[in-house]
Amino acid sequence: MLDIKFIRENPSLVQKAAKNKNIDVNIDHLLEIDQKYRQLQQEVQALREERNAFTKEIQGKPTDEQIGKGKDFKEKLEKEEHALSAVKEELDGQLLKIPNVPADDVPVGKDESGNKEVKKVGDIRQFDFTPKSHEDLATALDLYDTKHAVNIAGTRAYFLKGDLVFLEQAVLQYALDYMRAQDFTAMTVPWMVHKNALYGTGYFPWGEEDHYTTQDGQVLIGTAEVSLTAYHKDDILQEKDLPVKLVGISPCFRREVGSYGKDTKGFFRVHQFSKVEQVVLTVADETITREWHEKMLGYAEHLLQELKLSYRVLLMCTGDMGAGQRKKYDIEVWFPSQKKYRETHSASYFNDFQSRRLNMKYKTKNGETKYVYTLNNTVVATPRLLAAILENYQEEDGSIIVPEVLQKYMHNPVIKSSK
RNA sequence: GGAGAGGUCGCAUAGCGGACUAGUGCAGAAGUCUUGAAAACUUCCGUGGCAGCAAUGUCACCGUGGGUUCGAAUCCCACCCUCUCCGCCA
Numbered sequence: 001m002l003d004i005k006f007i008r009e010n011p012s013l014v015q016k017a018a019k020n021k022n023i024d025v026n027i028d029h030l031l032e033i034d035q036k037y038r039q040l041q042q043e044v045q046a047l048r049e050e051r052n053a054f055t056k057e058i059q060g061k062p063t064d065e066q067i068g069k070g071k072d073f074k075e076k077l078e079k080e081e082h083a084l085s086a087v088k089e090e091l092d093g094q095l096l097k098i099p100n101v102p103a104d105d106v107p108v109g110k111d112e113s114g115n116k117e118v119k120k121v122g123d124i125r126q127f128d129f130t131p132k133s134h135e136d137l138a139t140a141l142d143l144y145d146t147k148h149a150v151n152i153a154g155t156r157a158y159f160l161k162g163d164l165v166f167l168e169q170a171v172l173q174y175a176l177d178y179m180r181a182q183d184f185t186a187m188t189v190p191w192m193v194h195k196n197a198l199y200g201t202g203y204f205p206w207g208e209e210d211h212y213t214t215q216d217g218q219v220l221i222g223t224a225e226v227s228l229t230a231y232h233k234d235d236i237l238q239e240k241d242l243p244v245k246l247v248g249i250s251p252c253f254r255r256e257v258g259s260y261g262k263d264t265k266g267f268f269r270v271h272q273f274s275k276v277e278q279v280v281l282t283v284a285d286e287t288i289t290r291e292w293h294e295k296m297l298g299y300a301e302h303l304l305q306e307l308k309l310s311y312r313v314l315l316m317c318t319g320d321m322g323a324g325q326r327k328k329y330d331i332e333v334w335f336p337s338q339k340k341y342r343e344t345h346s347a348s349y350f351n352d353f354q355s356r357r358l359n360m361k362y363k364t365k366n367g368e369t370k371y372v373y374t375l376n377n378t379v380v381a382t383p384r385l386l387a388a389i390l391e392n393y394q395e396e397d398g399s400i401i402v403p404e405v406l407q408k409y410m411h412n413p414v415i416k417s418s419k
Numbered sequence: 420g421g422a423g424a425g426g427u428c429g430c431a432u433a434g435c436g437g438a439c440u441a442g443u444g445c446a447g448a449a450g451u452c453u454u455g456a457a458a459a460c461u462u463c464c465g466u467g468g469c470a471g472c473a474a475u476g477u478c479a480c481c482g483u484g485g486g487u488u489c490g491a492a493u494c495c496c497a498c499c500c501u502c503u504c505c506g507c508c509a
Contacts (some may be wrong), residue, residue: 041469052478055490060439062489070489236466246487339433361430363447369466 001356004034010101017101018106020318023206027374030094037087041369044080051077052100079157089340097205099323100353103286106327109317115330121301122310124334129396133337134387135266138164140398141417144267156256156270160383163415165388168274170409172249175276175380178303181245184278187248192218197230200358202324202350210255225250225376227281230358237281237362237372240249243292244281244372247379249274267383274378283362284370286351289329295351296377297329300345303380306405309392310334312341324353331378333388344385347377 008031015027051073107116129298138144143164149157150373158167176186198204198219199213203226211358212220221227230247237244252275263269279300280292297313304311316328332341357363361369369372395402400415407413 015449040479045469048478051490055437062437069491075491238429309466342441 001095002100003352004095007031007098008034014098014101016393017318018099020102020322021099021323022110022319023097023323025094025098030091033091035083037091040080040084040087044077044084046090047073047077047080053290058292073185091327093199096199096357097322100319100326100350102321102325103290104325105315106318106321106338107315107320111321112317113321114317115320116315117227118313118314118315118329120310122305122308122334123393124310125336127336129268131336131391131394132398133266134268134335134390136337137394137398137400138266138392140193141400141415142184143415146267148312157272158267158270158383160267160386161416162167162384163412164408166409166410167237167406167415168386170406171380171382171385172274172276173301173409174406176247176249177276179276179299179379182299182386185245186246187224187231189221189224189230189231189248189250191221191227191250191253193221193227193230194218197233197358200233201226201229201354202252202357209257212253212255220253220366221250223252223275223376224250224256224277228277229281229354229374230374232281232368232372233358235360235395236369237360239283239362239364241371242281242283242362244279248279249276251275252381269386272384273381273383275377275381277311278379279374279376281355281360281374283364284352284373286326286373289349289351289373289375292331292375293327293347296375297331297347299379300331300379304331304333304344307389307403309388311344322348324350326351326353333385334392335388336391342384342388344373344381344388345378347375349373349375 002014007027011027011031014027018025018027027074027122051070054069054073063274107114107278109115132140133347135144141162141164143161145159145388146157150158180186185224192214195204195217198207203211203222207222209334211222214220225248227250228246231287252273253269256269258271258273278294278296282289282292301311301313311331311333316330327350328346330343331345333344333345335342351373354374355371360374362372363369382394389403393403395401402410402415404411
């Protein structure tokens with residue numbers, strides 16, 4: 001959420017930002033409501049002031065006249081307060097829909113075609129045979145099964161089997177170990193959360209369609225970012241406690257509406273997957289936040305380099321970033337069978353957009369209270385990254401060599417079957 | 420699921436219709452004293468909004484939302500959460 005004062009002072013900037021993000025909002029209308037709200041508020045407050053002063057005069061039993069006057073106040077106030085709360089509700093609802101303003105160095109663009117490649121890292125492996133797709137490899141080795149999964153759980157459901165199960169655990173464990181070494185606190189998190197955590201992190205109202213809800217009203221998280229970022233909701237931290245560095249592991253649930261027919265083969269795009277996620281809360285300083293943004297991108301890059309996967313980093317344009325984000329990088333890993341880089345990581349920073357919604361503050365050394373700044377990035381997400389490993393580490397006979405850094409977590413250095 | 424207790428300013432507690440402008444203790448900040456520290460003493464110290472250049476004024480907030488009343492932290496109703504016990508259960 002943006003500070004209403006900021007919107008008042010920079011209406012055209014905010015309007016333009018929303019337009020660049022392809023989000024339909026009317027700032028002029030919002031400011032009209034804001035104006036109306038403030039005027040009503042002043043009226044109500046003046047009335048209350050009068051009422052309070054009147055009430056204070058009464059000591060002991062009031063006279064009939066006093067009671068009559070009191071009732072007049074009550075009636076007038078009730079009417080005005082009613083109008084005020086209606087306007088307030090409208091204002092809050094609108095405010096929740098205003099997206100964050102992108103950082104200055106974010107390219108303006110309509111959609112993914114406007115993203116900018118920042119760098120390419122790692123040599124793409126040259127095969128002297130035709131590399132197979134991850135689903136063909138996994139099927140041949142009996143490492144996964146969608147046929148039975150779909151039978152009992154519908155599209156995009158999957159079973160992993162045998163060594164692929166261990167490979168998944170290995171990747172996740174490796175990622176957690178690495179982040180622990182970077183002084184992050186490991187967390188398991190609630191997988192079902194209240195809606196306010198989704199509004200707080202800025203997934204709602206925009207992304208409601210892509211989330212599952214329980215019959216009791218909780219929402220299944222699409223990423224541990226939601227629980228981790230909301231962890232300090234309503235807290236007032238001390239400056240010395242910052243930065244807060246958290247690494248969470250959780251399943252992630254996504255309805256994938258709007259992607260029907262996309263990536264239907266294998267386990268590239270699924271409704272349920274696992275992810276290790278990094279979240280950092282920093283002091284309210286964009287320079288420091290941007291340093292962390294690069295650092296967190298670096299952690300993810302480091303892991304990919306250790307896994308010897310080639311990747312590229314994209315700076316996302318305004319039209320392809322989330323409503324709450326100031327700036328976002330995606331990392332895409334090379335998939336030989338598709339001859340394409342595909343998204344595996346996403347790193348964003350928000351300034352106080354999330355922390356305002358979550359009411360997450362800290363006390364500075366000189367006693368000021370400020371909103372913390374938030375960031376997040378993927379560490380690893382499986383099974384998508386497993387697909388990349390299978391494809392990049394395949395041998396001509398269809399077996400898979402386990403990446404060196406993962407071997408200590410595995411039973412076999414080469415995957416030849418599900419056993 | 421059943422029964423009971425409770426949610427008050429960072430923490431801990433008091434308050435149970437009109438001097439609550441929410442008291443007190445702890446923690447925190449500044450200062451006095453001291454070679455330095457501790458102790459003691461003095462002062463400051465919740466959050467948010469509105470008006471104002473500002474000093475300041477004012478409104479709201481005692482889990483949340485309704486209600487009763489001239490007046491609600493205090494009474495009533497609903498909900499949420501926490502704790503204790505019982506039941507069920509991985």
